[in-house]
Amino acid sequence: MDLSYSADEEHFRTEVRRFIDAHLPAATSDKVLRGKHLTREDILGWHRTLATRGWSVPNWPKEFGGPGWNSAQQHIFEDECADAGAPPLMPFGIRMVAPVIMAFGSRAQQDRFLPRIRSGDHWWCQGYSEPGSGSDLASLRMRAERRGNAYVCNGQKTWTTLAQYADWIFCLVRTATDRKAQQGISFLLIDMKTPGVTVRPIYTLDGDAEVNEVWFEDVEVPLDNRVGEENQGWTYAKYLLGHERTGNAGVGMCKRWLKALKRAAAEQRAGGRPLIDDPRFRDRIAQVEIELMALEVTAMRVIAMELAKQAPGPEASILKVQGTEIQQTLTELSMHALGPQALPFQPAALEAGYAGPLSGPDWAVPVTGRYLNHRKASIYAGSNEIQRNIIAKHMLGL
Amino acid sequence: MNFDFSEEQNQLRAALARLLDRGYEFDKRKRIVASEPGFSREIWRQLGELGALSIALPEQHGGAGGGAVDTLVIMEALGRRLVVEPYVPAIVLGAGLVARAGSDAQRAALLPRVAAGQHLLALAHDERDTRYELARIATRARPDGSGGGYVLDGDKTVVLGGAAADTLIVSARTAGEPGDPDGISLFMVDAGAPGVTRHGYATQDNHRAADVALAGVRVGGDALLGPAGGGLALVEHAIEHGIAAVCGEALGVMTMLVELTSAYVKTRKQFGVPIGQFQALQHRLADMLMRVEQARSMAYLLATTVDSPDAAQRRRIAAAAKAMVSQAGRFVGQGAIQLHGGIGVTDEAPVSHYFKRMTVIGMTFGDADHHVARFSDLMERGT
Numbered sequence: 001m002d003l004s005y006s007a008d009e010e011h012f013r014t015e016v017r018r019f020i021d022a023h024l025p026a027a028t029s030d031k032v033l034r035g036k037h038l039t040r041e042d043i044l045g046w047h048r049t050l051a052t053r054g055w056s057v058p059n060w061p062k063e064f065g066g067p068g069w070n071s072a073q074q075h076i077f078e079d080e081c082a083d084a085g086a087p088p089l090m091p092f093g094i095r096m097v098a099p100v101i102m103a104f105g106s107r108a109q110q111d112r113f114l115p116r117i118r119s120g121d122h123w124w125c126q127g128y129s130e131p132g133s134g135s136d137l138a139s140l141r142m143r144a145e146r147r148g149n150a151y152v153c154n155g156q157k158t159w160t161t162l163a164q165y166a167d168w169i170f171c172l173v174r175t176a177t178d179r180k181a182q183q184g185i186s187f188l189l190i191d192m193k194t195p196g197v198t199v200r201p202i203y204t205l206d207g208d209a210e211v212n213e214v215w216f217e218d219v220e221v222p223l224d225n226r227v228g229e230e231n232q233g234w235t236y237a238k239y240l241l242g243h244e245r246t247g248n249a250g251v252g253m254c255k256r257w258l259k260a261l262k263r264a265a266a267e268q269r270a271g272g273r274p275l276i277d278d279p280r281f282r283d284r285i286a287q288v289e290i291e292l293m294a295l296e297v298t299a300m301r302v303i304a305m306e307l308a309k310q311a312p313g314p315e316a317s318i319l320k321v322q323g324t325e326i327q328q329t330l331t332e333l334s335m336h337a338l339g340p341q342a343l344p345f346q347p348a349a350l351e352a353g354y355a356g357p358l359s360g361p362d363w364a365v366p367v368t369g370r371y372l373n374h375r376k377a378s379i380y381a382g383s384n385e386i387q388r389n390i391i392a393k394h395m396l397g398l
Numbered sequence: 399m400n401f402d403f404s405e406e407q408n409q410l411r412a413a414l415a416r417l418l419d420r421g422y423e424f425d426k427r428k429r430i431v432a433s434e435p436g437f438s439r440e441i442w443r444q445l446g447e448l449g450a451l452s453i454a455l456p457e458q459h460g461g462a463g464g465g466a467v468d469t470l471v472i473m474e475a476l477g478r479r480l481v482v483e484p485y486v487p488a489i490v491l492g493a494g495l496v497a498r499a500g501s502d503a504q505r506a507a508l509l510p511r512v513a514a515g516q517h518l519l520a521l522a523h524d525e526r527d528t529r530y531e532l533a534r535i536a537t538r539a540r541p542d543g544s545g546g547g548y549v550l551d552g553d554k555t556v557v558l559g560g561a562a563a564d565t566l567i568v569s570a571r572t573a574g575e576p577g578d579p580d581g582i583s584l585f586m587v588d589a590g591a592p593g594v595t596r597h598g599y600a601t602q603d604n605h606r607a608a609d610v611a612l613a614g615v616r617v618g619g620d621a622l623l624g625p626a627g628g629g630l631a632l633v634e635h636a637i638e639h640g641i642a643a644v645c646g647e648a649l650g651v652m653t654m655l656v657e658l659t660s661a662y663v664k665t666r667k668q669f670g671v672p673i674g675q676f677q678a679l680q681h682r683l684a685d686m687l688m689r690v691e692q693a694r695s696m697a698y699l700l701a702t703t704v705d706s707p708d709a710a711q712r713r714r715i716a717a718a719a720k721a722m723v724s725q726a727g728r729f730v731g732q733g734a735i736q737l738h739g740g741i742g743v744t745d746e747a748p749v750s751h752y753f754k755r756m757t758v759i760g761m762t763f764g765d766a767d768h769h770v771a772r773f774s775d776l777m778e779r780g781t
Contacts, residue, residue, distance in 0.1 A: 134739050136668035159740050204743050205750035269527040272534065272577050280767050336765055339529040340556045343601040343758060357597045359555060359609045360526075368602050372754060375735045376743045383739065385678055 003297065009072050016080045023049050027352070029085030033260075035366030036352045040123070040165045043087045047120040050089070057094050057118050059243075064102055064110065065118050071303035075251070075296070082252025083259075090162070093117035093124035095247045097170045100187065100236050103311075104228040113168075113189070127157040127171030127190070127214060128237070135386050137172070138181040138234060142216060144173035144188060151175070151188060151226070153196075153219040159380065163199045163212040166192050171216075176231050187233035189225040196220075204376075206369035207347045242312030244381050249299045249323035254292050257330045261285060264337045264363070275337060288329045295322050314394035317387040324377035324384065331371040342368045401698070407471045413448050414475035417441075422479040424748050430482065431604040435562045437483045443515050451489055452513030455497055459509035466639065470646035470701040477650020480748075480755055482605050484518060487559030490643040492519025495567055495636045499584065499624035508565070508586075520563035522554040522587075522610050523633055530764040532633050533579050537612065539570035546619035548572070550585060550593075550612045558762075560608030561598025563589050568612065569633055572626050582629040585621045592616070603758040604751070631709070637763050638716040642704045644759045645697035645723045651756050652690045652727060655734040658749045659683060662738055679737055686733045689726035696722040710776075717773040723759070724766035731756040 005013070028042050050056040058077050060066020069077065081089075098117050101109055116122040133140040142155025153173060163169065169190050176184030190197070196219035201209040228236055262285065265276035275281050302315045335342045341360040349358055349365045358365070378384040392398040403411070421441055422430075430438045445451055453468045455461025462468075469490060476485060493512045496505060496519070511517035528534045537552025550570050560566065566587045574581025587594065593615035598608040624632050660683055663674030673679055700719035706712055731753040735742035742749050760766065 129740070132667075134668065135673075136670075139668070203745040205745055205754060207745070268529065270529045271531050272527075275529070280771060284767075336761070336767070339765075340524050340761070341526075342761055343556050343603075343607060345600045345602045345604075359597065359599060359607075368757075372602070372750075372757070373743070375732065375753075376740070378736055379739050379743070383736070385676075388678075 005072065005076070009076060012073055013076045013080060016077055017084075019053060019055075020080060020084045020086060024084055024086055028087060031352050032085040032087055033256075034363060035350070035370065037350050038087055043090060043165075044120050044123070046087045047089060051119050056089065056120065057098070058089070059095060060098065060118075061102075064098075064114050071300045071307060074303055075300050078252040079255065082256045085256070088253070090123065091244065091247045092126050092161070092166075092170075093122060095243050096126060096240050097124050097189070099243045100170075100227060100240050103239060104187075104236050106224075108224070109189070109227065122167045123162075123165050125160050125163045125166035125169045125192075125214075127160060127169045129159045130156060131158055135383055137237070137382075138185065140172055140174060140185065142171065142173045144175050144186060144221070146175075146223075147220075149223050150220045151186075151223065153188070153190070153216045153221055155216050157214045157216075158202070158212075160199075160212045160214045161210055163192070163214050164201065164209075168192060169197075169214060170227075172233055172237050175233075179231075182234040184231055185233035185237065186230050187227040187236045188221050189227065190216075190219065190221050194219050194221070204373060206373040207345070208369070208373060239311065241382060242306075242316045245316035245320040245387070246299075246302060246306065246312055248377075248381050249295060249319040250327055251292070251296050251299050251323070254295070254323070254326050254330060257327075257334065258285075258289060258292060260363070261330060261334045261337060264334060264367075267361075268337055268339065268341075270339070281333075281337070284333055288326060288333065291322070291326050291329075295319070295326060298322070314390050317382075317390045320381060321378075321384045321387045321391075324374075327377050328371075328374055331367075331374045334367050335371040338364050338367055345369075403467070403471065407468060410448070410450070410453070410468070411471050411475055414450065414472065415478075417444055417448065418475060418479040418481065422481055427480060427482070431600070435598075436600060436604075436606040437562070439515075441481070442483050445483065445485070446513070446515035450485075451493075451515055452509075454489075455493060455509055455513055456505070459497070459505050460513040461497075461509065466642050466701040466704045469639075469643055470649075470697060473643045473646030474650040474653075477647035477755075478654050480604075480651070480751055482603075484520070484559030484562065484606070486640055486643050486647075487520045487557075488512065488518045488563070490639050491521040491558075491636050492563075492565075492567060494639050495519075495521065495584070495623065495632060496586075498635065499632045503620070504586070504623065517565065518559065518563045519565050519567060520557055520559040520608075521633070521636060522557045522560060522566045522568045524555055524557070525553060526555055527576070530768045531577075532637065533582070533630055534576045535569050535571060535582055536576045537568065537570040539572050539583055539585060542616060548585065548617050548619075548621070550587065550615040550617065552612050554610040554612070556601075556607050557610050558601075558605065558607050560610055561596055561606050565589060566594070566610060567623060568610075569629055570612075574627075579630050581627050582633070583626045584623040584629040584632060585617050586623055587612070587615060587617055587621065601758060603755040605758070635709070635712070638700075638704050638712050641716045641720045641763045642697070642700045644762055645693070645700055645719050648723045648727055648756065648759050649690070649694055649697055651752050651759065652686075652693065652730045655730050655749065655752050655756065656683070656686050656690055658752070659686070659734045659737050662749075666739075673737075682733050682737065686730045689729050693723045693726040714773065714776050717764075717769040717776065720764055721766050721769035721773060724761075724769065727756040727760045728766070731760075 057066045062068035144151035144153045175186040196217040198215040200213045202211045268275040306312045344359040452461040453464040457463040539548040568585045572583045593613045595611040596608045696719040703715045
């Protein structure tokens with residue numbers, strides 16, 4: 001065993017860093033590092049830039065046009081991108097639907113969709129949760145009825161992140177009602193431009209509108225857009241969730257937030273000295289840094305395991321729980337670092353180029369909203385209660 | 399020992415509930431917070447009619463001569479409905495300071511108008527580097543040379559209720575350096591005086607605050623509130639009253655968080671049953687309830703201590719109560735959101751607004767870490 005990076009891996013890190021230095025626009029990284037709103041073009045622009053180098057799909061194997069990186073390389077890439085303030089790669093295409101299409105899709109689907117995910121031509125969103133089906137996802141009710149060469153879809157999805165930007169949505173739909181819930185689900189790929197699809201924003205407690213409801217009214221979907229077998233969608237759905245949860249660890253982002261927290265604590269003053277010199281606050285930072293250090297290694301171990309087995313296991317749930325709890329600790333500590341300056345609500349200042357009046361430093365503006373917003377992290381992608389159930393059942397056999 | 403509220407206090411609680419159940423229904427609150435100045439002057443007037451604005455003020459100036467337990471009763475009722483009117487800054491901090499420290503002339507000039515809901519006060523104390531340490535004040539007040547007045551220069555930040563206030567109570571140094579306990583004086587400054595610039599904004603919980611810049615602001619000698627150089631003890635006592643008030647408010651907020659959440663888990667079904675039947679969720683709610691009761695005990699203890707002349711005792715209990723309430727509020731608020739699931743992080747769900755208010759209360763007048771540290775410094779050592 002050797003947990004140090006090899007010379008090749010260090011060389012790879014340099015290569016990634018050079019590419020980022022040369023190609024990431026300063027205006028974009030500035031927005032990311034200051035927590036400003038990103039536009040669709042900010043996110044897609046970086047995706048396309050990476051695509052020119054073959055790096056827009058870091059978790060993909062070579063046979064589907066990915067770089068075929070091992071777990072250390074994937075980690076180094078994420079680490080460098082996050083540290084430099086690169087916009088996040090949207091997981092919905094790359095990490096969620098693509099592995100399903102690779103494993104269960106037809107050759108035609110692979111040829112049609114994978115290159116467009118890789119290039120950034122298709123922005124995907126996730127049609128999983130419904131108002132009555134959250135933790136109990138298998139109870140979903142969106143109907144898909146066969147009519148000739150198409151499914152006619154009716155129903156509603158919710159919590160659909162960035163549906164307002166999406167070209168395609170992958171949906172779990174009910175194709176049979178005469179059997180156990182899990183056995184009547186199919187996995188459909190739906191063009192967002194199809195007549196009958198409506199997107200409505202959901203405003204979150206921090207004032208943001210990142211998530212949406214997506215309504216389907218007599219939406220016709222060609223049979224060719226079904227992945228795998230009819231009524232076998234639950235198997236594909238779970239396979240996707242494993243991939244999603246591995247991505248929930250967010251180690252790179254956490255490391256960037258930790259860095260920002262330390263900077264904030266050095267800049268903020270308490271009792272006439274930098275806050276970071278207050279032993280109580282410093283110990284809190286130390287504690288979360290230790291947890292993050294462990295998560296970084298655990299994340300690489302889990303990815304290595306997935307690559308060996310070619311499928312995510314229940315270990316992904318560990319990453320989801322630990323990662324989101326660390327994210328929540330970091331956002332909370334960052335808010336507390338601000339003291340009273342955490343209170344002003346200044347959403348206009350989240351737009352790049354805002355030049356109006358401001359209370360407190362510019363970097364403080366997104367901090368409290370991020371704490372409030374990230375309460376979602378222990379809820380989405382299967383609540384942390386559900387993850388603990390998975391760990392108890394599949395890892396402990398309880 | 400007696401834990402009972404008086405007949406008058408029970409009547410006040412019921413009257414407030416009647417007013418706020420009608421006038422502060424969630425959608426009405428939404429309209430109030432979106433308006434300018436961010437609260438309802440009509441609600442403020444009605445609170446005045448109920449006697450809620452003047453209950454703790456001295457009788458000779460239009461008050462009822464009540465105490466901090468009366469304030470707790472009011473604050474808990476305001477907390478249940480997430481009332482955003484500036485009760486803490488204008489009444490608890492501002493009017494309380496004038497009542498305790500003002501000369502007869504100052505009290506007579508201000509308190510009846512405050513009690514009638516016609517005049518708003520705010521305490522402009524915090525500065526960029528203050529961070530809960532009350533003595534760290536850099537704003538200066540120098541004698542104006544001739545008339546016995548002063549000239550004030552400095553920057554105040556996150557002044558609660560500061561944008562709508564008619565009179566600002568400004569702390570400034572007449573001597574000493576930031577961090578020195580002596581040398582801080584309090585001044586009553588007309589919010590419209592030349593040299594006063596306010597930048598008002600909403601806070602995360604839909605309350606309002608302002609940054610206040612003071613540039614060569616001239617005040618007369620009669621603007622001095624309390625003894626020159628002796629302002630810190632006054633501010634400290636005012637903040638202890640503020641802590642007692644927000645602890646009372648937190649009881650209302652946390653009780654609602656538990657009520658909303660237990661109602662939700664009884665109706666939300668997953669896996670064919672109400673999710674409240676899952677033991678993991680039951681235990682979390684049980685822990686939330688226990689934290690509220692522990693916090694309630696500390697809020698009561700502080701309310702019955704904060705009017706005491708024993709400053710050392712007040713200081714200890716205020717630190718202990720605020721530490722407990724901030725911690726309980728965090729646990730209860732985060733638990734309420736988690737048990738609500740996705741709906742809990744939406745703007746349309748009342749629970750998210752209770753969570754935000756609780757988060758802000760947790761950080762107002764010192765967060766849990768600050769007060770644990772303070773209590774630990776004051777704690778009796780074993781011998």
